[in-house]
Amino acid sequence: MSIRIVDVREITKPISSPIRNAYIDFTKMTTSLVAVVTDVVRDGKRVVGYGFNSNGRYGQGGLIRERFAARITEADPKSLLDSTGDNLDPDKVWAAMMTNEKPGGHGERSVAVGTIDMAVWDAVAKIAGKPLFRLLAERHGVKADPRVFVYAAGGYYYPGKDLSMLRAEMRGYLDRGYNVVKMKIGGADIAEDRRRIEAVLKEIGNDAQLAVDANGRFNLETAIAYAKMLRDYPLFWYEEAGDPLDYALQAALAEFYPGPMATGENLFSHQDARNLIRYGGMRPDRDWLQFDCALSYGLCEYQRTLEVLKTHGWSPSRCIPHGGHQMSLNIAAGLGLGGNESYPDLFQPYGGFPDGVRVENGHITVPELAGIGFEGKSDLYKEMKALAE
Ligand SMILES: O=C([O-])CC(=O)C(=O)O
Numbered sequence: 001m002s003i004r005i006v007d008v009r010e011i012t013k014p015i016s017s018p019i020r021n022a023y024i025d026f027t028k029m030t031t032s033l034v035a036v037v038t039d040v041v042r043d044g045k046r047v048v049g050y051g052f053n054s055n056g057r058y059g060q061g062g063l064i065r066e067r068f069a070a071r072i073t074e075a076d077p078k079s080l081l082d083s084t085g086d087n088l089d090p091d092k093v094w095a096a097m098m099t100n101e102k103p104g105g106h107g108e109r110s111v112a113v114g115t116i117d118m119a120v121w122d123a124v125a126k127i128a129g130k131p132l133f134r135l136l137a138e139r140h141g142v143k144a145d146p147r148v149f150v151y152a153a154g155g156y157y158y159p160g161k162d163l164s165m166l167r168a169e170m171r172g173y174l175d176r177g178y179n180v181v182k183m184k185i186g187g188a189d190i191a192e193d194r195r196r197i198e199a200v201l202k203e204i205g206n207d208a209q210l211a212v213d214a215n216g217r218f219n220l221e222t223a224i225a226y227a228k229m230l231r232d233y234p235l236f237w238y239e240e241a242g243d244p245l246d247y248a249l250q251a252a253l254a255e256f257y258p259g260p261m262a263t264g265e266n267l268f269s270h271q272d273a274r275n276l277i278r279y280g281g282m283r284p285d286r287d288w289l290q291f292d293c294a295l296s297y298g299l300c301e302y303q304r305t306l307e308v309l310k311t312h313g314w315s316p317s318r319c320i321p322h323g324g325h326q327m328s329l330n331i332a333a334g335l336g337l338g339g340n341e342s343y344p345d346l347f348q349p350y351g352g353f354p355d356g357v358r359v360e361n362g363h364i365t366v367p368e369l370a371g372i373g374f375e376g377k378s379d380l381y382k383e384m385k386a387l388a389e
C-alpha cells in the first residue's frame with residue numbers, strides 16, 4: 001500500500017477584529033490554513049491532515065508556497081515514511097522541510113513550518129486511527145489524561161470599552177465554566193491599568209483568578225513599576241513584561257516579583273527556549289512557559305523543547321501554551337502539560353474545542369476523535385473541507 005503526500009495546500013484567511021493589546025491591534029490579522037493531502041484511505045475517506053497558525057503572527061502563504069510545501073512534495077515519498085513503512089514519519093517530513101535552511105533567525109519561517117507540521121501530525125494520527133494525544137502518550141511511554149486545564153484569555157483594549165464592559169466580559173467567562181481569566185495590561189497608563197485590574201478582581205471575587213499580559217511592551221523600569229503595583233494582588237501570573245528576547249530584563253524582574261511570571265509565546269525554537277531557561281531567571285517551582293508549537297516549528301520542535309526543559313529540571317506541567325488551538329490541547333492531554341489557553345470569544349472558527357465540549361471547573365475533556373479532532377468542530381471543519389477533503 002502506498003503512503004504518500006500528494007499535495008500541500010495553503011489559503012490565507014482573515015482572523016481580524018478591532019481588539020488591541022499593548023503592542024498590536026488585530027484589524028489586519030490573518031492565519032494560514034493548510035491541508036496535507038495523502039493518498040491513504042481510512043473509513044472510506046482520503047486522509048487529509050489540517051493545520052493553521054496561531055494568532056499574533058500573520059499567515060505564511062508566501063513561505064509555504066515558495067519553499068516548504070515544495071520540499072515535501074518533491075521529496076522521495078519513501079524517504080518520508082517511518083521504519084514500519086505504514087505511516088509517515090513527522091520528523092522526516094520536518095527534516096525535508098528544513099533542507100538548506102541555516103540555523104538561527106527563527107522568525108516567520110518557524111510559523112510556516114509549524115503550520116504544516118500540525119497538518120502532518122493530524123494526518124499521522126488519522127492514519128494510525130487514533131487521537132493525537134493517545135498516539136503521543138504511547139510514543140513517549142506515558143499515560144494520557146484527556147482532562148485538561150484551560151483558561152479564558154481576553155480582556156483586550158477595544159474602542160469604547162469601559163470598566164463595566166470589561167467586567168461583563170469576565171463574568172461571561174465564569175458563566176461558561178472558567179476559573180482563570182486573563183486580561184491585557186500595558187496599553188493604558190499604570191493608574192488606568194490598576195483601575196481595570198481592580199474592577200475585574202471585584203467582579204470575579206473568589207470564583208476565579210486573574211492573569212495579566214503586557215505583550216512585551218515594557219522596558220525594565222516600567223516592568224518593575226508594574227511589578228510593584230501588581231504584587232499588591234494575588235494574580236495567577238504576570239505575562240511577557242518585556243521584550244521576549246530580553247532575558248536579562250526577565251531575570252531582573254524576578255527580583256521584584258515574587259508571584260508567578262509567564263512568558264515564551266514569542267520564542268520560536270528550542271534554542272531560544274533554552275536561552276530563556278538559562279538566562280531568564282524563570283523559576284521552575286512557580287513560573288509558566290508558553291511556547292506555542294504552531295508558531296515555533298511545530299510538534300517535532302516542541303518535543304525537543306520539552307527535552308531541553310527536562311534537562312534543566314523543568315516539568316512539562318509548567319507549560320501552558322499560547323494560542324488556544326486543539327493541537328496544544330492534544331499535547332497537553334498526551335504529554336502532561338499544565339493546560340492550554342483558550343479565547344472563548346476570539347479568533348473563531350480556529351480556536352476552541354470540538355462541538356459539545358464544555359468547560360467545567362476550569363477543565364475540558366478532549367474527545368476521542370482520530371487525529372487532532374478538527375472534524376468535531378463543525379464551523380472549523382467546514383473551512384478545512386473547502387480547502388481539501
Ligand atoms: O494578544 C495576543 O497577541 C495574544 C497573547 O498575547 C496571548 O494570548 O497571550
Ligand SMILES: [Mg+2]
Pocket residue numbers: 213215239240265322
Ligand atoms: Mg500573551
